[in-house]
Amino acid sequence: MNRFKSIALVLAGTVVASVSFIATANETIKIGVSQPLTGAVAASGNYVTQGAQIAESFINDAGGVLGKKIELVIEDNKSNPKEAVATAEKLIIRDKVSVMMGAWSSTYTLAVMPKLMEYGVPMVVETSSSGKITTSGNPWIFRISPTSQMEAKSFGTKVDQFKIKKADFIVVNNDWGRGASEAFQEVLKAKGISVGTVETMDAKATDLSAQLAKIKSSGGDTLFVTSGVEQITLVLKQMKEQRLNHQVITTGGSSSPDQLISQAGAAAEGSNHLLFFAPWFPESAPNPSVATKFVNEWNKRGHNFAGLTEGFRGHDGIMTIAAGIKAAGKNDSKAIQQALWDVKVKGVNGNIEFIKQGPAGKESAQNVPNVYVVTIKDGKIALP
Amino acid sequence: MAEFLQHILNAIVLGGTYALLGIGLTLIFGIMKVVNFTHGELYSFGAYMIFMFSAMLGLNFFLAIILSMVLGVLLGGIIEFALLRPLRGANIDTTMLVMIGAWIVMQNLEQLSWGGVAKSINHPFPLDPLVIGEVSVSWIRVFVFFFAVILIIGSYYLINNTKLGKSMRATFQDRDIAALMGVNINRVYTATFALGSGLAATAGALLGPVFVVTPTMGDMAALKAFAIVILGGLGSIAGATIGGFILALAEEMGAGYISSGYRDAMGFILIILVLIFRPTGLFALKERYG
Known part of the structure; x- marks a missing residue:
């Protein structure tokens, strides 16, 4: 008897659940x-x-x-x-x-x-x-x-303030990273800035020492970084370990500078970040x-x-x-x-x-x- | 030249932790014939433990490493006792499926308890690197390297010079004969799994402060550990140690002089070569069958 009761309860529950499901489906x-x-x-x-x-x-x-x-x-x-x-x-x-x-x-x-x-x-x-x-x-x-092209073009109007002579790239090895590196290289070359090495990193990679050692020998003065905030943190920390003194510019808007400050600490000092919203200054946003x-x-x-x-x-x-x-x-x-x-x-x-x-x-x-x-x-x- | 030396130095430092990861897995693989998919999760467990003890509770950094190590050993013991012991006679596919399940559960538990945002752990070492001529390496990495070397030597000693090590080696050679000779197989298995897990957790605790800690950090680590085990041969500590350094060197040189896009592929290209030309691994131990 007990078993029938519980089966009946489950059935009733299912009916109620599906009825309420239909009801909400109609309302939203x-x-x-x-x-x-x-x-x-x-x-x-x-x-x-x-x-x-x-x-x-x-x-x-x-x-x-x-x-x-x-x-x-x-x-x-x-x-x-x-x-x-x-x-x-x-x-x-x-x-x-x-x-x-x-x-x-x-x-x-x-x-x-x-x-x-x-x-x-x-x-x-x-x-x-x-x-x-x-x-x-x-x-x-x-x-x-x-698009990366739009971002690069917009950066092109501000590029002079960074006084770049030769730029290197380290980008995440996917459509985003490779696309960004192409778009920014194009803008930099149009401005007469030379491009050194372009390094890629797997999205899950944590040890980037090989890439950074190679960048160090290229003789550039600025490093463009395109990846998520986790990997940017690693790039900044490991740059310090390898005494890589490039000026850093991150692209793609996923750099979350506050998180970089708390996680990379002194290694984040002086880095520049392209963003699509600057929440520290909401009053200066277009709306x-x-x-x-x-x-x-x-x-x-x-x-x-x-x-x-x-x-x-x-x-x-x-x-x-x-x-x-x-x-x-x-x-x-x-x-x-x-x-x-x-x-x-x-x-x-x-x-x-x-x-x-x-x-x-x-x-x-x-x-x-x-x-x-x-x-x-x-x-x-x-x-x- | 400076770049070449820097690559070599990076490879040596990285190789130490790879070896640590590989040794843990090769012991479990070799002695228990268990494909341990939770190895990477023990690695991230160690990293989260040092985050908890050092960054959240503010304990001494070195004490936090020791605690993470101990908890890793304990967790390994529990996994063996709860999941593997009941499956002792089961075939390798069943055990593999259970371990895959445990891996997914553990990773999602980490996600649930710590969230997806990467954690960063401060360490007491100076931020400015140690500079030797034209190359440099951070102090924390030097510490991690020597800590790893001590653990590798310790494991080597344990396997070769203690009674437990002798029982492990006996079990590796022939489980049934070892049991007949009075070796307590269950105890050897639990000890092996606990030791292997402890080594993985220690690697995590050592590298957590070097990199950042995320719930998925173990995936790549586990993959590399499997690569090292195949490279070095099943059950061989020396093989795993050398395998770890070879893998690190292949990755560094591959990324430095061929293409960084294929950095993580280098290790696997090596494995394919090893499997073609020396399928038992570079330094496989003799094993008796039947």
Whole structure:
């Protein structure tokens, strides 16, 4: 008898659960998010997700979209391109999201892109910077982060203050790192600056002594570093060990200078960082009220301040998606794709709107974001 | 020339810790015939323990290393007792699957308890490096190297000059005969696994302050350890030691003079060569079958 009772209870529970599932499914608009929450670049993925959740509650507090609340369905792509594809498929097929945001690294984003074509679902790309993403002819891509070319071009206008004669590179060995090194080399060469050695490092590598020993013998004066904050920390510490006195400039906006100060200590002193949001000075952002509101909420939630330089991407991405759904007037992939082309969003980084990139007829959408440079001086962040 | 010498110095310093990782694994592999997928997690366990003791609780740095070592030995013993002992007669695939499971569980537990953000550990050594002529090396790395060398010599002594070592070697040669001769196989297995795990945890505790500590730091370490074991031959401490230095040298020279993009591939190219030309490893011990 007891067994029947428990089976009945389980059955009843399942029915209730599925009914309430249907009920919530009707009330909310689901937005898929694929981020690296575990693995090599987990720190950044978690920050982006925290930023996205702040945008979610901002939007829902203001009444939601189309009279419904939005609901983020967050999946962990485990810092792995294969897993990124699996998360996209899960979000699209099982959760039936009409639009998604992802997937942090260029390598994961590139892996996911064929699935967007296959199922016809638009994705807002919040972090990836490889040029290939918007030039390969995928009309479902809406990128709000700058390409490495844009970042390099913007850096080109500020390059004189760094007085570079010969530059070396150490970049993570993936689409992001190699793309950045090509883009920055082009800009430097156009300015008549010579390029020494270009070294790569595996995304998981911790001992970089061989690469640094080689860079030391090149005779350059400036080292461009492109990787996540974990690896930048290692580069800075090991440079000190090998007495490599290059001026350091990091690219890609994932350097989290506060984390560098606390983890690399004196080794971080004097390094320069290209960023897409400078949370120490929200009042000088293009949209000061948006930036200040975001920074205040971030601090109120007790999130790590060092994560703000990544976290804003999640906020801007979700805000863009919400604007797209609103403009589309319905929760439908094709309609959202059409509507996203005309959205104008006041984001933390600046004003988000899309221009066309890639082959005619199947263009991807690209935003032109702002780029900032900060320097670590006396253990604090300063504008150079 | 300066660059060449720097590469050699880097390789020697790196080789010491590679050897430490390799010895732990080769003992377990050789004596127990267990493919130990948790080796890398013991490595990151050691690193998180020194983070906890030294950076969070503020204990003395050297005491923290010793504590991490002891806890690594204990954890190894527990894993052997709880997971491997019940599987003693099981075939190698079953044990392998259980160890893969344990690896995933351990890595995710680390992620859960410490978070994904990398941790950095301060050490009491001066930040300015030791400069010898044109080359330089940081003081912490010098310390790590000598600590590793002492442990390697210690392990060598333990295997060759103690009663426990003798039972280990006997078990390695022929488990059943050793058991018939009165060797307590269960005790040898637990001791072997605990020792191997302790060495991995110590490597983690030593390298945690040199690099940064993350939940996935063990993956690459484990891969390298497997490479060293294949290079050096199963169960051979001398093989693992030399294998560790060869791997470090191959990586440094490969990255320095061929391409840094293939740095981590160098070790595996070496393995392929070894497997083709000397499949038992460079320094394999004799083993009796049947």
